[in-house]
Amino acid sequence: MKKLKSIILIILFKPTNFFCIVTDLKGNVLFWTSSGILNSKSTRKFIPSTIVYTLKYIINLxxxxxxxxxxxxxxxxxxxxxxxxxxxxxxxILSICDLKSFPHNGCKKRKRKRI
Structure with missing residues (x-):
C-alpha cells in the first residue's frame, strides 16, 4: 500500500471545545473531529484524558x-x-506552527457590567 505524502493537522482550542481539522496541502478538509463529537460533555472536554482519546482517534485515521x-x-x-x-x-513531523494571536495593547476592552 502506497502512503500518501503529507497533510496538515490544525488543532484549534476554543473556550468551550477542542477541534482537530485534517487538511491536504491545498487546504481541502479531509476530515475533522472535536471532543464534543466523541461524547464528552460540558467541562470534561478539556480533561487531558479526553484530549488524548481524541488525538488517538485521529492517529488511527x-x-x-x-x-x-x-x-x-x-x-x-x-x-x-x-x-x-x-x-x-x-x-x-515536518513542522510545528504555533498561531497564538493576542493583542499587543490594541483595542480597549469593554467594561464589565456590574450586577
Whole structure:
C-alpha cells in the first residue's frame, strides 16, 4: 500500500471545545473531529484524558499518511503533551506552527457590567 505524502493537522482550542481539522496541502478538509463529537460533555472536554482519546482517534485515521505538519491555534495548558503524543507515533513531523494571536495593547476592552 502506497502512503500518501503529507497533510496538515490544525488543532484549534476554543473556550468551550477542542477541534482537530485534517487538511491536504491545498487546504481541502479531509476530515475533522472535536471532543464534543466523541461524547464528552460540558467541562470534561478539556480533561487531558479526553484530549488524548481524541488525538488517538485521529492517529488511527492517519495510518495512510507519512508526513505531518501541525498548526496549533488558541491557548491551552496541554499543548506540550499533545506534541509528545504525536512525537511518539509513526508519523514524521515536518513542522510545528504555533498561531497564538493576542493583542499587543490594541483595542480597549469593554467594561464589565456590574450586577
Amino acid at each position: 492517519l495510518h495512510k499518511y507519512k508526513y505531518l505538519r501541525i498548526k496549533i491555534k488558541g491557548f491551552n495548558k496541554n499543548q506540550k503533551s499533545i506534541l509528545k503524543i504525536f512525537k511518539n507515533t509513526f508519523l514524521n
